[in-house]
Amino acid sequence: MSGYASGIVAILCINLIFAYAIFVTAAAGQLNLGGAGFQAIGAYAAAWLSSSAHMPANVTIPLAILASALVGFVISFPVLRTRGVYMVLATFAFGQFVSGFLLRSPTFGGAIGMVVADYIGVGALVICAVVTTLLVFFLMASRLGLAIRSIHDDELVSTIMGVNVRAVQVAMFTLGGALAGLSGALYAHHFSFVEAQYFNSLLSIYVLLFVLIGGTQTAWGPLVGSLFFTLLPELMRVGGSWRYVVFGVVIVLMMVLRPQGIVTRALVARLSPRNWWPASSRAATRVSDAG
Amino acid sequence: MPVEPILSLKQVTKRFGGLTVADQVSFDVPQGSRMALIGPNGAGKTTLFNLMSGVYPLDGGSIWLEGRQIDGLPSRQRIGAGLSRSFQNIRLMPHLSVIENVMLGQHAKASGLGDLMTPILWQRAGRWRQMAIERLEAAGIDVHPDAEVSSLPYGVRKKIEVVRALMSSPSLLMLDEPAAGLNPRETAELSAFLKDVAADGVTLLVVEHDMSFVHDLCERTVVLNFGRLIYNGATRSVQDDAAVREAYLGSRRVAGDGGDRAA
Ligand SMILES: Nc1ncnc2c1ncn2[C@@H]1O[C@H](COP(=O)(O)OP(=O)(O)OP(=O)(O)O)[C@@H](O)[C@H]1O
Ligand SMILES: [Mg+2]
Numbered sequence: 001m002s003g004y005a006s007g008i009v010a011i012l013c014i015n016l017i018f019a020y021a022i023f024v025t026a027a028a029g030q031l032n033l034g035g036a037g038f039q040a041i042g043a044y045a046a047a048w049l050s051s052s053a054h055m056p057a058n059v060t061i062p063l064a065i066l067a068s069a070l071v072g073f074v075i076s077f078p079v080l081r082t083r084g085v086y087m088v089l090a091t092f093a094f095g096q097f098v099s100g101f102l103l104r105s106p107t108f109g110g111a112i113g114m115v116v117a118d119y120i121g122v123g124a125l126v127i128c129a130v131v132t133t134l135l136v137f138f139l140m141a142s143r144l145g146l147a148i149r150s151i152h153d154d155e156l157v158s159t160i161m162g163v164n165v166r167a168v169q170v171a172m173f174t175l176g177g178a179l180a181g182l183s184g185a186l187y188a189h190h191f192s193f194v195e196a197q198y199f200n201s202l203l204s205i206y207v208l209l210f211v212l213i214g215g216t217q218t219a220w221g222p223l224v225g226s227l228f229f230t231l232l233p234e235l236m237r238v239g240g241s242w243r244y245v246v247f248g249v250v251i252v253l254m255m256v257l258r259p260q261g262i263v264t265r266a267l268v269a270r271l272s273p274r275n276w277w278p279a280s281s282r283a284a285t286r287v288s289d290a291g
Numbered sequence: 292m293p294v295e296p297i298l299s300l301k302q303v304t305k306r307f308g309g310l311t312v313a314d315q316v317s318f319d320v321p322q323g324s325r326m327a328l329i330g331p332n333g334a335g336k337t338t339l340f341n342l343m344s345g346v347y348p349l350d351g352g353s354i355w356l357e358g359r360q361i362d363g364l365p366s367r368q369r370i371g372a373g374l375s376r377s378f379q380n381i382r383l384m385p386h387l388s389v390i391e392n393v394m395l396g397q398h399a400k401a402s403g404l405g406d407l408m409t410p411i412l413w414q415r416a417g418r419w420r421q422m423a424i425e426r427l428e429a430a431g432i433d434v435h436p437d438a439e440v441s442s443l444p445y446g447v448r449k450k451i452e453v454v455r456a457l458m459s460s461p462s463l464l465m466l467d468e469p470a471a472g473l474n475p476r477e478t479a480e481l482s483a484f485l486k487d488v489a490a491d492g493v494t495l496l497v498v499e500h501d502m503s504f505v506h507d508l509c510e511r512t513v514v515l516n517f518g519r520l521i522y523n524g525a526t527r528s529v530q531d532d533a534a535v536r537e538a539y540l541g542s543r544r545v546a547g548d549g550g551d552r553a554a
Contacts, residue, residue: 141410143394143401143419146387150395153384160344162370162399162459217386265386269437274415 006122010190012230013122013129014183015207019214019222020136021179022207025172026216027140029152030080032173033088034095035180035207040199041068042181043188044102047114050189057118057189064185065178072177076170095204102196113195120189128186132179137219148172149217213254215261224262297322297357297463297494298343298374304351305335305342305518312338314518315352320463325485325495327505327526330515331539336498337379339515340467344376345369357462370399375461377452379468379498383440389451390436393423396458423458430454430484446477453481457488464488465496470504482508502530514538 018039025032032038045064049055055063075094082090102108139145147168150158155165188194206229214225232250236243254262296319305313312335320326328336341347343354345366354362356372364372375396383392394411397419401407411419424436432450440448453469469485470478478501485508489495499505505512505526512529514522516538522529529535 138410141412142408143398143411144407146391146395146411147398147407149387149391150384153386154382156346157378157382157384158395159367160346160370160376161395161455162367164367265388266439269388272437 008230008234010122010125012226013125014187014190015210015226015230016129016222017132017179017183017186018207019211019226020132020219021176021183022211023214023216023219023222024136024139024148024179025169025176026208026211027145027152028148028169028172029155030169030172031088031208032091032176033201033204033208034075034091034093034098036199036201036203037091037095037098038068038072038177038180039184039187039203040098040102040194040196041071041177042184043194043199044108044114044184045181046185046188047116047194048108050117051114054117057120057124057185060118061182061185061189064188065181068181068184069174069178072180073170073174075177076173079173080166080169092201092204095199095201099196099199099201102199108196111196113193113197116188116192116194118189119192120186122190125186125190128182132182133219133223136222140219144168152216209251213251213261215263217261217265218263218268220263220268221261228262295322295358296320296355298496299355300339300343300352301355302352303339303342303349303354305338305347306350312518313342316515316518316520317352318513318520318523320494320496321511323489323492323494324511325489325509326497327509327512328496328498328515329500329502329505329512329529334515334538335518336515337467338518340376340465340498343369343374343465370459370461373462374465375456375459375463376465377456377467377469379471381445381448381452383448383452383455385441387440388437389427389432389434389440389443390420390423392440392451393427393455393458394419396455397422399459426454426457427451429487431480446473449473450477450481450484453484457493461493463494463496465498467498468500469497470499470501478504 018035021038022032022035042064045067046057046060049060049063050057079087079090079094103111108114140148147158147163150161150163151165151168159165210225210229211222213228214223215221233243233247236246298320301317303313303316304311316339328339330336342349345364349362353360356374359372361369361372361374384395387395391412409419411417414420427436430450430453432447432454434443434447440451443451449469449472453466456464456466470481473481482504485495495509497505497509509526511524512522512526513520514529514535521534521538522532
């Protein structure tokens with residue numbers, strides 16, 4: 001693989017895991033605009049443990065996941081007291097706080113950033129991305145996944161159906177923190193360098209945007225969303241600075257034409273091989289001895 | 292035969308600001324009965340359902356289900372205690388398919404992490420899915436399990452909501468205007484289906500304006516007016532009751548002269 005191609009694959013893997021971090025809360029109806037903050041915690045935890053505590057990547061990455069999961073858990077309590085645009089603002093403020101803190105902290109290199117000692121190759125990133133994808137697909141196929149999607153649609157009815165709405169939301173913030181932390185730790189170990197400026201609000205906005213544009217109803221959404229957002233700017237490279245204009249127009253068009261995201265549950269059902277032959281699939285779902 | 296009440300409301304009171312929407316309401320729902328809760332618009336019927344399912348706290352009184360006080364239970368635990376309900380305005384989950392909506396109704400029966408992490412949406416022949424499909428078929432709902440609920444006719448969605456409420460195997464099923472918006476054929480089918488449900492041992496408490504439906508399904512009726520209980524007795528004599536006639540006339544609606552409708 002050329003350096004260029006492997007660089008794109010690495011970014012794609014990191015973006016994909018990052019997208020799933022934001023997706024698991026968005027699927028339950030919570031918008032997290034502080035994604036970069038959680039990613040930064042994972043990246044800096046891994047960087048510090050690697051460079052200052054001289055730990056290998058297979059130790060720093062689990063610890064980085066743990067740290068950002070813990071922050072996600074703790075942050076979920078104040079954040080879940082807010083709703084709608086206030087939740088978006090609260091998570092945004094959290095992201096700003098983290099990057100501001102890192103910029104001013106001498107322990108973490110301040111504006112200069114930190115060099116990360118242990119290097120991991122693109123292969124490990126691919127493995128992590130595949131495992132994360134499978135995990136989220138499994139989650140969304142489970143009864144918990146059904147509860148998550150129900151909460152997105154109607155919290156009151158979900159509660160009456162017996163779903164512990166608050167517990168699920170806290171769990172999703174924690175899982176989201178963990179996945180964002182993983183993506184950050186992988187970033188740190190692959191690019192061997194972290195700086196607070198990278199984990200800025202634009203990154204938080206982009207990741208939330210590509211999750212929403214991909215669609216939050218199924219685990220396919222982030223896959224399509226992150227492919228789109230990683231590859232589109234590359235494909236448009238030839239356009240010079242005009243590519244940002246085209247990019248912006250494409251985003252606005254997507255939001256106008258398909259506000260529910262590119263991939264919806266109904267689309268997946270329609271494309272499912274089971275439903276290619278409606279008559280036989282219907283017979284297959286019948287219960288032979290009903291009644 | 293002497294039957295224990297499955298549900299008891301004792302002096303249930305609820306105020307919204309200065310408006311008392313439930314005013315010391317007391318009545319029992321006998322075990323295994325099919326009971327109607329009727330009253331003019333704004334009488335407080337839906338509010339009473341909301342109080343029973345824990346949407347709001349009580350301002351006074353208590354609610355008992357099978358001898359257990361439930362008004363202090365969190366809303367999500369009441370379905371597990373045996374109380375399940377539908378909604379006056381259809382509240383199916385718009386982004387879930389038919390089968391997913393119905394399987395959501397099983398949530399209270401799923402216990403522990405093992406059940407929560409079972410990939411029920413991948414199991415085309417799993418027991419949870421089979422149970423949901425059997426119930427849909429028993430209710431005469433003939434639609435594709437993966438269909439979008441928003442694409443279905445009103446009457447079908449209304450029925451799916453009843454099926455969803457049944458999936459938790461409740462001891463008390465509370466339906467808020469299940470026949471509203473159904474055509475006469477659908478109404479008759481619903482009535483027959485609910486009789487089957489009751490025959491399986493589920494107690495019914497039904498809010499309904501369609502009096503012919505109430506007469507057909509429910510042997511007993513309680514009437515609410517301005518948050519107060521004004522009648523508790525046999526359905527067949529409800530329209531002969533002076534207070535009930537007064538209540539409906541007062542709201543310029545006639546309690547089914549000729550015995551069919553009280554809007
Ligand atoms: N959350 C609320 N806040 C304030 N007032 C409310 C609330 N819910 C209901 N009410 C009021 O309480 C009264 C009873 O309403 P409720 O919906 O229980 O009536 P209902 O008997 O179900 O009527 P309908 O037959 O029209 O469904 C109405 O005056 C209504 O406006
Ligand atoms: Mg009502």
